[in-house]
Structure formats: structure tokens, C-alpha cells
Amino acid sequence: MKFFKKTLVSLLTIIALCVVILLSAIIIDNRNISYLKINNNPGTEFNSYLIKNVNVIPMTADTILTNKDVKIIDGKIAKIGVNLKDPSLDYIDGKDKFLMPGLTDMHVHVWDRYELGLYLSKGVTTVRNLWGQPMHLRLKKDILENKILAPNFYTSGPKLTGPEYVGDDNLQIFTPEEGREMVVACKAKGYDFIKIYNGLTPEIFDAIIDESRRQNIDIVAHPSEKLPYASHFTNPVKTIEHAEDIVQQPLKYKLDTVKLQEVVNLYASNSNSALCPTLAVYRNIYHLLGEKDIMSSNELDYMNPLIRMVDSKAQYDRWSAEKLKNPGISEAIEAQHNFHLLAIRKLAEVGVTIVCGTDAGIGITLPGFSIHQELELYKLAGLSNYDVLRTATVNPSKTHAFLKNTGSIEIGKEANLILLDDNPFVNLNSLQNIRMLFIKGRKIEKRTLDNFEDKAKNRNNKIVSGLRYAEFLLKKY
Numbered sequence: 476m477k478f479f480k481k482t483l484v485s486l487l488t489i490i491a492l493c494v495v496i497l498l499s500a501i502i503i504d505n506r507n508i509s510y511l512k513i514n515n516n517p518g519t520e521f522n523s524y525l526i527k528n529v530n531v532i533p534m535t536a537d538t539i540l541t542n543k544d545v546k547i548i549d550g551k552i553a554k555i556g557v558n559l560k561d562p563s564l565d566y567i568d569g570k571d572k573f574l575m576p577g578l579t580d581m582h583v584h585v586w587d588r589y590e591l592g593l594y595l596s597k598g599v600t601t602v603r604n605l606w607g608q609p610m611h612l613r614l615k616k617d618i619l620e621n622k623i624l625a626p627n628f629y630t631s632g633p634k635l636t637g638p639e640y641v642g643d644d645n646l647q648i649f650t651p652e653e654g655r656e657m658v659v660a661c662k663a664k665g666y667d668f669i670k671i672y673n674g675l676t677p678e679i680f681d682a683i684i685d686e687s688r689r690q691n692i693d694i695v696a697h698p699s700e701k702l703p704y705a706s707h708f709t710n711p712v713k714t715i716e717h718a719e720d721i722v723q724q725p726l727k728y729k730l731d732t733v734k735l736q737e738v739v740n741l742y743a744s745n746s747n748s749a750l751c752p753t754l755a756v757y758r759n760i761y762h763l764l765g766e767k768d769i770m771s772s773n774e775l776d777y778m779n780p781l782i783r784m785v786d787s788k789a790q791y792d793r794w795s796a797e798k799l800k801n802p803g804i805s806e807a808i809e810a811q812h813n814f815h816l817l818a819i820r821k822l823a824e825v826g827v828t829i830v831c832g833t834d835a836g837i838g839i840t841l842p843g844f845s846i847h848q849e850l851e852l853y854k855l856a857g858l859s860n861y862d863v864l865r866t867a868t869v870n871p872s873k874t875h876a877f878l879k880n881t882g883s884i885e886i887g888k889e890a891n892l893i894l895l896d897d898n899p900f901v902n903l904n905s906l907q908n909i910r911m912l913f914i915k916g917r918k919i920e921k922r923t924l925d926n927f928e929d930k931a932k933n934r935n936n937k938i939v940s941g942l943r944y945a946e947f948l949l950k951k952y
Contacts, residue, residue, distance in 0.1 A: 591614075890913050
């Protein structure tokens with residue numbers, strides 16, 4: 476009996492200690508991310524300004540409106556003109572500066588709130604999260620209630636896949652009825668759109684499509700190999716993800732330019748669908764294969780520590796093992812990457828809507844930083860600077876209704892803006908030198924943006940990140 480009592484006491488002590496540690500981790504993490512609170516950033520409670528004498532890049536056309544005044548009232552663009560006056564507003568001198576819409580990353584995976592500040596620091600004012608979990612609904616709520624400084628945040632529900640596609644990161648759907656139920660449940664929970672994933676069977680796919688139409692909720696498609704690629708060009712699918720899936724599915728892993736042209740024609744004849752290429756995440760496979768010290772690089776200090784420990788390492792191990800089996804894998808990855816660039820150029824030439832997405836937050840693809848890598852790849856594919864910028868501004872606004880008030884500088888649009896020292900039509904690198912950012916009219920100075928970047932580096936929130944993922948495993952949505 477004494478042994479039993481001692482064992483029970485020891486067990487309860489261990490449990491109590493674990494609870495204390497977990498609660499302490501949550502409290503510390505909440506304190507550490509308080510720098511994002513609007514209340515802790517004096518001046519950001521204001522969202523009305525008059526920007527004077529600035530060069531406006533409206534992104535409605537390939538043009539610059541020189542020496543204009545831009546009036547922001549209650550977070551929206553109220554007027555664009557010359558010699559505007561309003562003594563009730565603070566004036567901002569825009570002389571010799573360039574004002575353009577903030578950037579949109581249409582394919583991210585957000586793991587914590589530090590990443591929100593990191594996105595802002597890199598000029599990203601809207602993100603579309605493509606792996607929804609319960610924590611994202613709480614995050615979205617705080618953003619909508621104007622509690623924290625963050626990009627506009629829209630999230631899918633969990634990734635919906637078929638009965639054969641096993642993995643704790645997916646939600647397996649076994650019947651068409653389950654597919655319908657998940658669409659209804661995700662909308663009721665507050666997710667913004669549905670993400671369908673590889674492995675969906677035709678019957679389940681059709682049920683999800685039909686129910687999404689009934690529920691008036693959009694779909695984003697990671698193509699399923701169980702379906703013809705052309706099946707994904709159907710309402711309400713708004714974007715199709717990953718240029719690499721063009722190679723993997725309709726081209727059957729062959730770099731076939733004749734078959735590619737068929738896919739280009741398919742996109743061109745379905746103008747309601749856009750491609751989100753995520754070139755950066757595929758390009759980073761080449762870096763995983765070629766850089767031995769990449770896992771200890773300073774760049775990965777900006778990755779969520781749990782993801783760095785688990786997913787980044789898993790990706791490194793996977794491709795390192797592949798290289799041992801196939802010494803020519805680096806050249807094969809490089810060849811497919813170049814084929815992706817060809818695909819982007821051909822799609823752009825026929826007017827297909829391309830929206831910038833990075834797949835940031837997995838592997839070694841960094842939140843915030845990677846959008847500039849992605850845009851440079853579009854430039855390398857042959858797009859003009861203007862067309863490159865369209866992919867991260869006005870093009871996303873053509874996809875979902877919830878994005879219609881972003882992406883351009885026009886009266887009535889949200890004042891999600893970045894102020895630059897130099898002209899991005901001349902040099903895309905100017906996007907990485909942000910003088911000031913506005914999110915819903917709230918002004919964030921460069922020093923604050925730099926602080927947001929610094930706060931995200933080497934953050935110590937592994938335990939809390941694990942708790943949030945455990946919540947996802949238990950609840951799933």
C-alpha cells in the first residue's frame with residue numbers, strides 16, 4: 476500500500492509539474508508576442524492620414540502617377556489628387572518616394588504569431604493560409620477585432636484528402652457524404668475556403684464541389700492524382716496550386732513541351748481559374764541537395780523552431796537519402812525547375828492569371844523572405860516587373876470575393892500600402908527596402924518593421940507550437 480501511495484504521489488507530482496511547465500510556456504509565449512498588440516504600438520490606433528507628393532503605383536495599369544496626394548480615412552483610400560488639404564490629418568511627406576499596394580502571399584502555412592510580424596516586415600499585407608487549424612480561427616478573430624498588427628489573414632480548413640492518403644496532417648474523407656459534411660462544418664467554424672488535396676476520388680471530389688456551391692464557399696485545389704487534371708477547372712475552384720503538379724500529373728513527370736502547351740491551352744480556355752505556382756519551395760529542394768550546412772544556416776533562425784526541428788530536418792534527410800541513391804537528382808531538379816519557368820512564361824503570354832504563392836512555412840521556405848525569392852523567379856521566367864508585381868497585388872484580388880478590396884490603389888480600397896525609396900518597376904529589389912507600411916490605414920514605421928523581424932529570429936516557442944499541433948490532431952478542424 477505504501478508503495479502504491481508513493482507511486483501515486485510521484486505520478487501526480489509529475490503531472491502537476493508538466494501542467495505548470497505547459498502553462499508557463501503559454502504565459503511566456505503570450506507575453507513574448509505582445510509586441511504585436513495595437514495597444515503596445517503607440518500611434519497605430521490611428522488609421523487616417525494624408526500622404527503628400529508621392530509617386531503612386533496604382534497597379535490598375537502599367538503606370539506611375541507622379542507627385543500625387545493620397546488621403547486615407549478610416550483605413551480606406553478616400554481620395555487621390557493634387558494639393559489635397561485636411562488640417563485634421565497628420566501629413567506624411569512622400570517626396571521622391573513610391574507608394575504601391577502591399578504584397579499578397581497566396582500560399583502560406585502559418586505556425587505562430589511571430590510570423591505575422593515577419594510578413595509585415597517584408598511588405599506582405601495579406602496572406603492566404605492553406606492548412607487551417609483551430610489556432611488559425613483564434614488568430615483570425617484577433618485580427619478582425621483589431622487587437623494585433625498583422626496582415627489580412629484568410630485560412631482554409633484542414634486539407635481534405637481521400638481514403639488512401641494517410642498522414643496526420645490531412646483529414647481523410649472516406650465517402651461523398653463525409654465530404655459534404657466537412658464542407659458544411661468548415662464553413663460553420665469560420666474557415667474562409669475549402670482546401671482539397673491529393674488523393675480525393677472522383678465521387679468525393681464531386682460531392683465537395685457540389686456542396687461548396689450550395690454553401691457558397693470557395694475551393695483551393697492541390698490537384699488530386701485520382702482525377703484528370705482538367706477536372707480541377709470547375710467552379711468554385713478559384714486557384715490551382717503548384718507548377719510542379721503540372722509536371723507530375725498531366726505531363727507524367729516528363730518535361731514535354733508539346734503536352735505543356737496542351738495544359739497552357741487548358742488554362743487559357745478556363746479564365747476563371749488561376750495558377751499559384753509556388754516556385755520557391757521547389758527551387759529550395761535544389762538548395763537542400765547542394766548546401767551541406769543549410770540546416771545550421773542563419774536564415775533558418777526565422778523558421779518556427781518546431782517546424783525547423785521536424786519538417787525542415789525531414790526534408791533535408793529525405794533529399795540527402797535520395798541523392799545517395801540517385802547522384803543525378805540535383806541536375807533533374809534543376810531541369811524541372813527550369814521547365815517550371817518555361818511554363819510560367821507560356822502561361823503569362825496567353826494571359827493566364829498567375830497569383831504569387833510561396834508555400835512558406837514548410838521545409839526551408841521562410842515566411843516573408845520567400846515572397847521576394849518567388850517574385851524574382853517570375854522575373855527570371857520572363858515577366859516584366861509590372862507583370863511580376865501584378866501576381867502579388869491586383870491578380871489575387873480577382874480570385875476570391877474576400878480579396879476584392881485589396882491589391883490596387885483606388886478610391887474605396889483598403890489602405891494596405893508600402894512606401895518605398897526606389898521604383899520597383901526599375902528594380903524589384905526595392906521591395907526589400909520598405910520605408911513605411913500601412914495595414915488598414917495603420918502606419919508602421921521602418922524601425923518597428925525591423926523590430927518585428929528581429930523578434931521572429933531564434934524565437935523559443937517549440938513547446939507552445941507542439942501544443943497547438945496536438946490540438947489540431949485531437950480536433951482536426
